[in-house]
Amino acid sequence: MAVIPSIVEQHAQEAAFLGLLRSRAVCAPHYSLRDLVKLDYRLDANLDGLILAEDFGWTLCEQLLTEEGAVGVFTGIVVAISTGNQARIRQVMEWAASQNLSRGLVAGLGWLPFARIKPHIDAVLTAELPAMRRVGIAACAIHGEYPGMTLLKAVLETDPLLKARALRAAGELGQRDLVYAAEDFLDSEDEAVRFAAAWSVALRRGTSRAIETLTAMSDAGSRFSEYAAQVAMRRMDAGEASRTLTG
Numbered sequence: 001m002a003v004i005p006s007i008v009e010q011h012a013q014e015a016a017f018l019g020l021l022r023s024r025a026v027c028a029p030h031y032s033l034r035d036l037v038k039l040d041y042r043l044d045a046n047l048d049g050l051i052l053a054e055d056f057g058w059t060l061c062e063q064l065l066t067e068e069g070a071v072g073v074f075t076g077i078v079v080a081i082s083t084g085n086q087a088r089i090r091q092v093m094e095w096a097a098s099q100n101l102s103r104g105l106v107a108g109l110g111w112l113p114f115a116r117i118k119p120h121i122d123a124v125l126t127a128e129l130p131a132m133r134r135v136g137i138a139a140c141a142i143h144g145e146y147p148g149m150t151l152l153k154a155v156l157e158t159d160p161l162l163k164a165r166a167l168r169a170a171g172e173l174g175q176r177d178l179v180y181a182a183e184d185f186l187d188s189e190d191e192a193v194r195f196a197a198a199w200s201v202a203l204r205r206g207t208s209r210a211i212e213t214l215t216a217m218s219d220a221g222s223r224f225s226e227y228a229a230q231v232a233m234r235r236m237d238a239g240e241a242s243r244t245l246t247g
Contacts, residue, residue: 011049073104171200
C-alpha cells in the first residue's frame with residue numbers, strides 16, 4: 001500500500017488532539033454518551049490510519065511518544081499492540097515507566113479489546129515495578145475483569161499508589177470482601193490511600209464513616225476535593241446533602 005506522508009502526518013496530529021480531547025471529555029458533564037461515541041469513531045479512524053501506514057506510521061508514533069506525554073503513550077501502545085510488534089510494545093512500556101506516564105498506558109489498554117491485551121495485562125500484573133502492576137490493575141478495572149489474587153496482594157503492598165489503585169479497583173469491580181477490608185484504611189496517613197478506601201466503601205456500602213471521610217477531604221481542600229465531594233453528595237440522603245450545600 002502506497003503511503004502519502006502528508007495524510008499520515010495528519011492522522012498522527014489528529015490522533016494526538018482527539019486523544020487529549022477524549023481524556024477530558026469522559027469527565028465533562030456536557031458530553032453525552034452519543035458525543036463520546038462520535039469522538040471515539042473519529043479517534044479510531046485516525047489510529048487506523050497510523051496502523052495501516054506501517055513503518056512510517058510508527059515513526060510518527062515515536063515522535064508523539066517523546067513530544068505528547070501520556071497521549072503519545074496512548075497512541076503508541078494502541079498502534080504497537082494492534083500491529084503485534086513485540087519490540088515496539090516493549091519500547092512504549094519502557095518509555096512510559098521511565099517517564100512516569102502510566103496513565104497513557106492505562107488509557108491505551110482500556111481502549112483495546114480485553115482479549116487482545118490479556119497477555120500484556122498478565123505480564124504487567126507480575127512486573128517488579130509497582131507502577132506497572134498498578135497499570136495492570138487499572139486496565140482490568142476499566143474492562144470489568146477481576147485480576148484475581150493480584151488485587152488482594154496489591155491492597156497489602158507498602159507502595160501507597162499501588163495500594164490506592166487496588167482499593168479503588170475493589171469498589172469498581174464490586175469485590176465485597178475487599179470493600180469491607182477497605183474500611184481499615186479510612187484513617188490512612190496517605191491521602192491517596194484514604195481517598196481510594198473511602199471512595200470504594202462509599203460507592204458500595206454508603207457507610208456514614210466513609211461519607212464523613214470524603215466530606216472532610218473535600219472541606220480540607222485536598223487534591224481529591226472535587227471527586228470526594230461528588231461521591232459524598234451522591235451517597236448522602238437528600239436532607240443531608242441539602243444541608244451540606246447550604247453550609
